Amino acid sequence: MCGIVGYIGPRDAADICLAGLKRLEYRGYDSAGIATVDEGELHLRKVVGKLVNLEEVLQQEPLVGAPGIGHTRWATHGKPSKTNSHPHISTNGRIAVVHNGIIENYGQLRQQLTAEGYKFVSETDTEVMPHLVEKYYEGDLREAVRRAVGDLKGAFAFGVICADSPNELVAVRRFSPLVVGLGDGENYIASDMGAIRQETDKVYVIDDDELALITRDDVELTDLALNPIAREVFEIPWPAEAAQKAGHKHFMHKEIHEQPDAMHSCLAGRLSSPEAPLVLEGLQMSEQEIKDLRKVVFTACGTAYHAGMVGRFMMENLARVPAEVDLAAELRTRDPVVLDNTLAVVISQSGETADTLVALRDLREKGARVVSVLNVVDSSIARESDGVVYIQAGPEIGVASTKAYSLQVLTMAMIALHFAEVRGTADPATIRSLKEALLAVPDQSQELLDREEDVKAVAQHYYQMPNSLFLGRGINLPSAMEGALKLKEISYVHAEGYSAGEMKHGPIALVEPNLFTVAIAVAGEVYEKMIGNMQEIKARSGPVIGVANDGDDVIGDECDDMIWVPPCPELVSPITIAIPLQLLAYHIADLRGEHIDQPRNLAKTVTVE
Numbered sequence: 001m002c003g004i005v006g007y008i009g010p011r012d013a014a015d016i017c018l019a020g021l022k023r024l025e026y027r028g029y030d031s032a033g034i035a036t037v038d039e040g041e042l043h044l045r046k047v048v049g050k051l052v053n054l055e056e057v058l059q060q061e062p063l064v065g066a067p068g069i070g071h072t073r074w075a076t077h078g079k080p081s082k083t084n085s086h087p088h089i090s091t092n093g094r095i096a097v098v099h100n101g102i103i104e105n106y107g108q109l110r111q112q113l114t115a116e117g118y119k120f121v122s123e124t125d126t127e128v129m130p131h132l133v134e135k136y137y138e139g140d141l142r143e144a145v146r147r148a149v150g151d152l153k154g155a156f157a158f159g160v161i162c163a164d165s166p167n168e169l170v171a172v173r174r175f176s177p178l179v180v181g182l183g184d185g186e187n188y189i190a191s192d193m194g195a196i197r198q199e200t201d202k203v204y205v206i207d208d209d210e211l212a213l214i215t216r217d218d219v220e221l222t223d224l225a226l227n228p229i230a231r232e233v234f235e236i237p238w239p240a241e242a243a244q245k246a247g248h249k250h251f252m253h254k255e256i257h258e259q260p261d262a263m264h265s266c267l268a269g270r271l272s273s274p275e276a277p278l279v280l281e282g283l284q285m286s287e288q289e290i291k292d293l294r295k296v297v298f299t300a301c302g303t304a305y306h307a308g309m310v311g312r313f314m315m316e317n318l319a320r321v322p323a324e325v326d327l328a329a330e331l332r333t334r335d336p337v338v339l340d341n342t343l344a345v346v347i348s349q350s351g352e353t354a355d356t357l358v359a360l361r362d363l364r365e366k367g368a369r370v371v372s373v374l375n376v377v378d379s380s381i382a383r384e385s386d387g388v389v390y391i392q393a394g395p396e397i398g399v400a401s402t403k404a405y406s407l408q409v410l411t412m413a414m415i416a417l418h419f420a421e422v423r424g425t426a427d428p429a430t431i432r433s434l435k436e437a438l439l440a441v442p443d444q445s446q447e448l449l450d451r452e453e454d455v456k457a458v459a460q461h462y463y464q465m466p467n468s469l470f471l472g473r474g475i476n477l478p479s480a481m482e483g484a485l486k487l488k489e490i491s492y493v494h495a496e497g498y499s500a501g502e503m504k505h506g507p508i509a510l511v512e513p514n515l516f517t518v519a520i521a522v523a524g525e526v527y528e529k530m531i532g533n534m535q536e537i538k539a540r541s542g543p544v545i546g547v548a549n550d551g552d553d554v555i556g557d558e559c560d561d562m563i564w565v566p567p568c569p570e571l572v573s574p575i576t577i578a579i580p581l582q583l584l585a586y587h588i589a590d591l592r593g594e595h596i597d598q599p600r601n602l603a604k605t606v607t608v609e
């Protein structure tokens with residue numbers, strides 16, 4: 001996830017780009033850069049680190065002219081460095097490109113272009129684009145971009161400028177977000193409306209495979225065959241001050257809503273169709289090494305630990321490898337047995353959590369191979385791992401982890417399925433249907449977000465209660481624990497996540513009319529047992545919120561309120577169930593008037609043991 005911005009008009013583009021990038025910094029902050037065209041030449045400034053560094057450079061060496069494009073980076077291919085930062089430039093130095101997304105076939109394109117004499121200077125996937133545009137440029141920038149995009153597989157939003165076409169800015173998108181802002185004698189592009197809200201409240205929202213040719217006075221939208229597209233102007237409904245949160249009241253809310261897009265990025269290049277094998281290059285494991293596995297140990301802290309619990313369940317169920325899961329802080333005390341061919345799966349959003357890092361070192365010392373599942377690139381945990389699978393969630397700012405969790409679980413599912421495929425431990429029909437279910441997860445998640453008002457209505461019934469219990473079984477025990485963690489973190493309501501089977505051995509003593517229970521009872525192996533547990537609570541006058549599948553006409557009788565979720569295989573259900581539980585916690589905390597993005601006593605990254 002990166003942020004892009006661009007400007008064409010009478011003012012100096014660098015000023016507008018820098019201001020826009022500041023509002024996009026939430027999308028990435030490991031490096032940044034701006035390019036402009038002035039007097040027939042391309043000019044470029046790039047820096048490593050946050051935007052303040054770029055601002056300093058621009059103060060010392062100002063950039064003049066327009067059009068211009070800017071970028072704030074969140075590394076995916078290649079470490080954060082000046083050469084890897086955007087804009088990337090063509091071999092002849094005439095074309096500059098900014099990109100948000102992932103080019104899946106960049107390896108092959110890079111080989112071809114190198115053989116044709118184009119010179120690559122970075123390790124990025126993006127750099128194929130300026131060279132491709134140069135290859136196809138015959139005086140018409142839009143045509144060159146159109147042809148270049150025809151060679152690409154993957155996700156992208158591009159902004160492209162060329163010193164030989166100084167009156168044009170070209171933008172195109174597939175899967176990555178892009179808007180074109182409309183001014184008076186000047187126009188803009190950006191990854192989101194927030195970046196340019198200060199400048200204009202009128203935008204075109206660009207769809208997949210749409211191309212925009214932008215001049216000072218005009219914006220021409222077409223499809224990739226150059227058929228014109230008529231698009232209504234969208235008026236941004238929120239004020240400029242709300243820009244960084246894109247109109248959301250809190251980062252947590254914004255990040256909950258980013259999940260469908262982030263899921264697309266996480267799946268991109270890894271799972272393309274139910275028939276295709278999963279591709280997880282980051283694992284750095286050969287088929288033989290996967291077949292030889294004797295044990296998998298998952299370890300993590302906090303929310304990531306709950307993702308590890310789901311991972312263990314999936315790994316045993318699908319790949320039939322004995323699997324364990326441990327809280328990182330507890331792992332050392334336990335002195336676990338590491339067999340030959342043990343794999344440690346270390347999960348962390350930040351890649352910097354001290355307990356997790358220490359657990360990783362312990363497992364490595366004992367001989368385990370380490371694959372980490374991370375969000376932030378180039379972190380301490382990444383540097384000490386044999387393989388890294390990035391979840392591609394983009395920066396997560398809200399202290400309570402939301403999109404990182406659902407993407408960690410999605411990644412767990414891909415790893416377990418990949419192992420099952422290689423080890424031949426699940427029948428092809430099961431693998432196929434689970435892949436179908438994973439591919440449906442972004443759309444189902446969007447559907448759940450569209451039902452937010454229903455969850456808010458439930459929150460209104462319970463937000464004043466001081467105590468709560470979240471119950472689940474099997475693969476949804478971690479969902480219950482994560483639901484409870486979310487609620488307690490941001491609302492300070494006492495919340496216990498518990499196995500529904502264990503409830504009668506203790507927590508049932510707490511049940512009374514002022515304690516609400518959230519019971520996860522989606523279709524699957526534990527459904528009937530869950531219904532039984534819910535009846536036990538009802539019999540003791542405890543209010544119950546059921547989480548169940550659309551179309552279940554039995555469960556309503558057992559519950560006071562319902563949260564409905566679209567049906568999917570039980571093994572995949574923790575990914576989507578997470579979303580309404582995040583929304584429930586969010587709305588309860590909001591109704592209680594809490595500081596949701598900075599909950600008391602908590603830190604986003606805990607670097608002490």
Ligand code: G6P
Binds near residue numbers: 301353399603
């Ligand atoms: C802190 C955060 C949690 C997070 C945990 C692990 O407690 O507040 O949201 O789950 O650390 O962090 P990590 O970066 O390793 O996933």
